[in-house]
Structure formats: structure tokens, C-alpha cells
């Protein structure tokens with residue numbers, strides 16, 4: 376069994392993808408072809424946001440807005456420690472300093488009480504200048520954006536939603552990628568909506584910010600290609616990837632429903648023996664991962680090895696929180712400083728999740744996990 380089976384999805388969309396690729400090959404419009412702009416319009420409609428700026432990866436979808444905010448090295452950007460490395464890396468690439476926040480013990484998103492205290496502490500210390508927050512909808516579950524948006528407003532911080540794992544999810548009837556000042560998502564193949572390479576998109580309702588980000592996406596261009604008004608990057612999405620995404624968008628709602636049904640089946644079978652994901656009222660997850668907890672690290676290792684012997688791949692997202700990564704050793708976080716996310720890292724594991732899992736496969740996964 377594969378952790379994520381993309382060939383089954385390809386069977387569903389094969390005709391459309393192949394025709395689309397052929398079109399691009401005939402037009403030879405590989406960079407910023409019409410399909411890129413068609414995709415941007417469709418994504419804006421889907422998410423419910425005025426501007427969509429497609430780009431080269433989820434990482435660049437975070438770096439570009441952070442570059443637009445023109446960070447200084449003592450600008451503090453608050454972000455969770457329990458996330459993929461790119462969340463914090465983008466802050467460093469854009470010249471700011473990440474301040475890591477501990478996790479909520481139940482839903483693994485940022486602990487918003489911890490966040491509020493950290494903002495006050497950083498303000499009080501007077502060394503770093505609080506500028507913004509990046510919230511991550513971890514494993515596909517949106518954060519509490521009512522509280523996050525009001526916290527950001529109260530402390531005069533920008534808010535970026537890292538929705539790399541939550542494209543398609545929703546909170547109180549609003550789609551992921553519609554929260555904060557800017558939202559970023561990734562189209563890496565394994566994400567809920569993935570292309571056939573690297574890709575990403577940025578979403579905002581702010582006209583000025585959108586214009587700035589479009590400029591940064593193409594080398595800080597001004598009114599034409601060879602007028603440069605700021606430092607930018609080469610951050611465009613390929614036309615070929617846009618074609619793949621347009622085809623996948625057509626089956627995406629159906630896929631989200633399947634993910635939800637599969638998640639419910641998993642929960643039904645596993646809830647008596649494991650801590651299973653809790654999706655609170657008003658939330659819909661995109662189920663980028665279905666993640667449960669073992670008693671401790673040793674028992675997790677045992678479960679993973681047992682399942683592997685039965686041909687079931689299990690994965691650990693994430694083994695090391697970002698504040699303890701070697702790349703951030705200069706920030707001097709100590710082991711034990713963010714105890715909740717450290718505990719989560721020691722216990723969690725993810726089981727196969729994609730919209731084309733059969734009932735037999737679900738049963739095989741459940742049997743392997745329960746039988747160890």
C-alpha cells in the first residue's frame with residue numbers, strides 16, 4: 376500500500392490532463408500562459424478572495440508576502456514550532472526573526488493563550504519588534520480565526536494564514552485561504568490539491584499588497600518586464616502545472632467529501648484505542664494528514680514497525696519541533712521550553728490518507744495499527 380496513491384487520481388483526470396498538456400505544447404506558452412490566469416480566477420472563486428497570485432511553491436507563497444512587508448532583522452514574526460520547516464524558514468529568508476509558539480494539546484494548532492503571552496513578553500522585553508503572525512492550519516484543520524484575527528488587530532500585527540495543508544478546509548462557512556491579511560498555500564504533489572511538481576498560491580483582498588506581491592513574483596518588475604522597482608525573485612507557476620490544477624479542481628469537492636468519509640471511518644474504528652483527531656463544530660478539515668497518538672515514543676516505534684511488516688506505511692509528522700532544529704540553534708531555545716509540542720512530536724504518527732482509499736485498505740490499516 377502507498378501512503379498517498381496519486382495514480383488512482385490520475386486515472387480519474389487522465390483525459391483532461393493529457394489534453395491540457397497537449398494544448399500547452401502546441402501553444403508553447405510555458406510561462407504565464409492563459410491557463411495560469413484562468414486558474415487564478417477559479418482559485419479566487421473557490422476560496423472567496425479578491426486576488427489570487429499563483430507562484431512557484433508553498434515556500435515562495437510565504438516568502439513573497441513577507442518580502443512585501445519589508446522585514447527588518449529585529450522584526451519578530453510569531454509562528455508555531457510544530458509545523459513544516461518552510462513556515463519559519465520563509466521568515467528567515469525574508470530577513471525577520473521567528474518567535475516560536477507552543478501547540479494546543481488537542482488540535483495541534485498554535486496555542487493562542489501562549490501566543491498572546493509571547494506577544495506581550497516580546498513587547499515588554501523591547502529587543503524585538505513584533506510585526507506579524509503566521510498561523511498554520513496543521514494537518515488540514517483551520518485555526519480559530521475569530522480569535523487570531525482579533526489578536527492580530529489588537530496588537531497591530533499582520534496575519535498570514537499558512538494554509539499549505541488546509542486548502543479546501545473551512546471555518547464557520549469560510550474557506551481556508553480566506554483568513555488573515557494574506558494566505559499562502561502549496562500545490563506540492565502530496566498536499567490536498569497538488570500539481571505534478573512544485574507550485575503554490577497567495578490570496579489577499581488588499582489591492583496594494585496584491586500589486587506589490589505580483590511585482591515581487593517577477594523580479595520586482597515595475598510597469599514592464601525590464602523596469603525593476605524593488606528586489607524580487609523568479610517565483611512564477613508554470614503553465615503546465617496550472618493545467619494539472621485546473622483538471623484536479625474539477626474533482627476536488629468530491630475528493631474532499633471522500634477524505635471526510637474516510638476520516639470518519641478511521642475515527643470510528645480507532646477512537647477507543649487512540650487519541651483521534653477532533654474536528655470541532657463549525658470546522659471542516661481538508662485532511663492533509665490523519666494523525667493519531669501512541670502512548671509514548673517506544674510504543675510508536677513498535678506500531679510503525681509492526682505496520683511496516685504488514686505492508687502498511689505510517690509516517691511521523693513531525694519528529695522534531697522547529698525550535699529544536701539545528702538550523703535554529705542560534706536562537707537558543709532549550710529542550711523543555713515548548714513542552715506541549717515536544718510531547719506531541721514524541722507521540723504522533725500519521726496513517727495513509729487520500730480520497731481513493733478502499734474500504735479493504737482502511738480495514739487493513741486499522742487492523743495493522745490495532746494489532747500491534
Ligand SMILES: *Cc1c(COP(=O)(O)O)cnc(C)c1O
Pocket residue numbers: 432433434435458459461462511537539540561562563573574575
Ligand atoms: C508543505 C508546506 C509548506 C511549503 O510548501 P512547498 O510547496 O513544499 O514549498 C509550508 N508550510 C507548510 C505547513 C507545509 O506543510
